[in-house]
Amino acid sequence: MYTTSDIYPVSDFNRKTSEHIKRVQETKKPEVLTVNGKAAVVMVDPESYDKLAQNQELLQTIKNIAIANEQHENGQTKSARQVFQELKDELKTKYPDADL
Numbered sequence: 001m002y003t004t005s006d007i008y009p010v011s012d013f014n015r016k017t018s019e020h021i022k023r024v025q026e027t028k029k030p031e032v033l034t035v036n037g038k039a040a041v042v043m044v045d046p047e048s049y050d051k052l053a054q055n056q057e058l059l060q061t062i063k064n065i066a067i068a069n070e071q072h073e074n075g076q077t078k079s080a081r082q083v084f085q086e087l088k089d090e091l092k093t094k095y096p097d098a099d100l
Helices: 010-015 017-027 046-073 080-094
Strands: 007-009 031-035 038-043
Touching: 007 010, 010 017, 010 031, 010 038, 017 031
Parallel strands: 007 031
Antiparallel strands: 031 038
16 A cells, blocks of 8 residues: 555645656555645556556456356346347347248
């Protein structure tokens, strides 16, 4: 995470942009920039951001799996045979001349 030494006012960032960028790139630690003493943005290097984004995608996938598992346990799912039959019926309605 970050410590109080990683928190800077945005005015300092505006004056010393290259120093801040260099520090973030070298340390791989995020910097919190504040406006009126409140956190406004967090600056991270691209590699750290990519890792964060991948973790978010993984977390969303795990959440989706948990939701699907709960739906399955609650009987809110359909068998593959039922789904394919419904699709076939829908296609027959849209394309009555098709050989399905």
